[in-house]
Amino acid sequence: xxxxxxxxxxxxxxxxxxxxxxxxxxxxxxxxxxxxxxxxxxxxxxxxxxxxxxxxxxxxxxxxxxxxxxxxxxxxxxxxxxxxxxxxxxxxxxxxxxxxxxxxxxxxxxxxxxxxxxxxxxxxxxxxxxxxxxxxxxxxxxxxxxxxxxxxxxxxxxxxxxxxxxxxxxxxxxxxxxxxxxxxxxxxxxxxxxxxxxxxxxxxxxxxxxxxxxxxxxxxxxxxxxxxxxxxxxxxxxxxxxxxxxxxxxxxxxxxxxxxxxxxxxxxxxxxxxxxxxxxxxxxxxxxxxxxxxxxxxxxxxxxxxxxxxxxxxxxxxxxxxxxxxxxxxxxxxxxxxxxxxxxxxx
Ligand SMILES: NC(=O)c1ccc[n+]([C@@H]2O[C@H](COP(=O)([O-])OP(=O)(O)OC[C@H]3O[C@@H](n4cnc5c(N)ncnc54)[C@H](O)[C@@H]3O)[C@@H](O)[C@H]2O)c1
Ligand SMILES: [Zn+2]
Ligand SMILES: [Zn+2]
Numbered sequence: 222x223x224x225x226x227x228x229x230x231x232x233x234x235x236x237x238x239x240x241x242x243x244x245x246x247x248x249x250x251x252x253x254x255x256x257x258x259x260x261x262x263x264x265x266x267x268x269x270x271x272x273x274x275x276x277x278x279x280x281x282x283x284x285x286x287x288x289x290x291x292x293x294x295x296x297x298x299x300x301x302x303x304x305x306x307x308x309x310x311x312x313x314x315x316x317x318x319x320x321x322x323x324x325x326x327x328x329x330x331x332x333x334x335x336x337x338x339x340x341x342x343x344x345x346x347x348x349x350x351x352x353x354x355x356x357x358x359x360x361x362x363x364x365x366x367x368x369x370x371x372x373x374x375x376x377x378x379x380x381x382x383x384x385x386x387x388x389x390x391x392x393x394x395x396x397x398x399x400x401x402x403x404x405x406x407x408x409x410x411x412x413x414x415x416x417x418x419x420x421x422x423x424x425x426x427x428x429x430x431x432x433x434x435x436x437x438x439x440x441x442x443x444x445x446x447x448x449x450x451x452x453x454x455x456x457x458x459x460x461x462x463x464x465x466x467x468x469x470x471x472x473x474x475x476x477x478x479x480x481x482x483x484x485x486x487x488x489x490x491x492x493x494x495x496x497x498x499x500x501x502x503x504x505x506x507x508x509x510x511x512x513x514x515x516x517x518x519x520x521x522x523x524x525x526x527x528x529x530x531x532x533x534x535x536x537x538x539x540x541x542x543x544x545x546x547x548x549x550x551x552x553x554x555x556x557x558x559x560x561x562x563x564x565x566x567x568x
């Protein structure tokens with residue numbers, strides 16, 4: 222088969238590799254019908270994720286058809302259309318039993334396209350198939366369901382639910398990439414009074430208006446703290462969500478929150494960020510962090526298939542599988558190309 226193989230920082234190729242085979246009796250082999258690229262794949266390409274080594278097939282999001290299953294797989298059958306989630310779950314360890322699948326101790330967690338070969342290929346081996354795949358609901362398109370593999374649960378769980386968004390809240394979202402936009406879309410479900418999107422790129426702020434933000438702030442030109450203060454009688458946001466992953470945006474998210482407010486960090490941070498405890502100790506704030514667990518996947522699948530969430534809005538570009546190099550280029554130059562999510566399909 223062909224696959225997108227990582228060959229060290231800055232080097233990758235769509236090349237011929239051996240077909241994946243069943244290794245454990247709980248595995249499934251899935252034919253990839255639709256697949257996308259994540260911002261995290263760009264981090265890997267820069268060399269920011271050293272656990273990913275030369276020869277690894279990238280990708281942790283896919284929709285496809287089950288080809289074969291091991292003898293221990295009970296619920297998934299060849300011919301089933303399934304969502305392959307970014308998080309794999311053994312289903313039996315302490316953390317899986319409390320729905321904390323991202324922290325799986327039994328060999329799951331974020332492994333696809335990281336510690337084992339991933340989905341950016343014609344076929345993928347999915348461990349713990351019963352607990353790591355989800356049936357695609359009838360009538361849903363591959364493209365809609367693909368958005369539930371990573372970005373929608375990440376924005377919803379780590380942003381909206383960890384941030385405890387309530388009706389009437391003022392919600393500030395710092396960063397309007399696919400993850401920040403997912404958080405805005407998820408926050409809308411709770412009828413906040415305002416969603417304020419904050420980003421340096423006007424193209425991303427334009428997108429934010431389509432994803433539920435009613436106020437947009439370019440913090441390269443405007444003072445986000447002053448905008449939030451005006452809106453809240455000087456108090457600050459009820460919930461502020463960080464969806465960038467650099468020290469300045471974490472510190473901004475904290476500064477935007479009101480006393481008693483929630484600050485939900487989603488961004489992957491590579492450098493230390495300062496928590497000004499000398500200011501915050503007295504303000505009763507709650508700060509949360511997290512890796513997505515995907516425990517909301519069944520809920521999100523229902524919301525997407527009933528059009529309560531319009532997942533297709535994320536998809537800005539289409540390619541076939543053998544156009545992976547172009548797809549990475551377009552996705553990697555998002556500020557110029559306007560890319561949010563690119564979808565590659567079997568032709
Ligand atoms: N916690 C998790 O489980 C999880 C899962 C997936 C992704 N992530 C992380 O979420 C973050 C966002 O992902 P994404 O795919 O949306 O990324 P992205 O790069 O597409 O979007 C980031 C946005 O932040 C904006 N930005 C950059 N610097 C800024 C600043 N100083 N002020 C305001 N805006 C700024 C950029 O213009 C861009 O629009 C990343 O750090 C990613 O690694 C976390
Ligand atoms: Zn991802
Ligand atoms: Zn587990």
